[in-house]
Amino acid sequence: MKRLLLAIDESIERATAQAETVLDLFSGDDVVAYLLHDFVDNPEGASVSQVDAVTRAESILTAEGVTVEFRERSGEPAPSIVETADELDADAICVAGRKRTPAGKVLFGSVSQSVILQTERPVIVCSPQGPETDD
DSSP: OOEEEOOSSOOOOHHHHHHHHHHHHGGGGGGGEEEEEEEEEEEOOOOOOHHHHHHHHHHHHHHHEEEEEEEESSSOOOHHHHHHHHHTOOOOOEEEEEOTTGHHHHHHHHHHHHHHHSSSSEEEEEEEEEEOOOO
């Protein structure tokens, strides 16, 4: 059984890409996907199950037989992601990149880059844009 931590922000597009990437790489019945949302600021006291991007990823994954569990934290995203992965002894962490300018494509986003640098676990960085092709 593979334990995967998907660090999901507010973007439904990125959450969809993460769920689809997990399904492309792993057999659904052999995966437990922990869907983590980090509330940097949560004055209303929202729950992870109320985040549209999280529920979208859950829907995609459970339709293919993936076991899904919710996790939530608050604070700086990168340390929260790494700490949660350590607590769960996750086999891999999945994050989604953001669209960048040509110069910005050289670097990952700050959260993705920080996660990669702060963990010894494999990190899957997926693109919500899909694979790029040369014209």
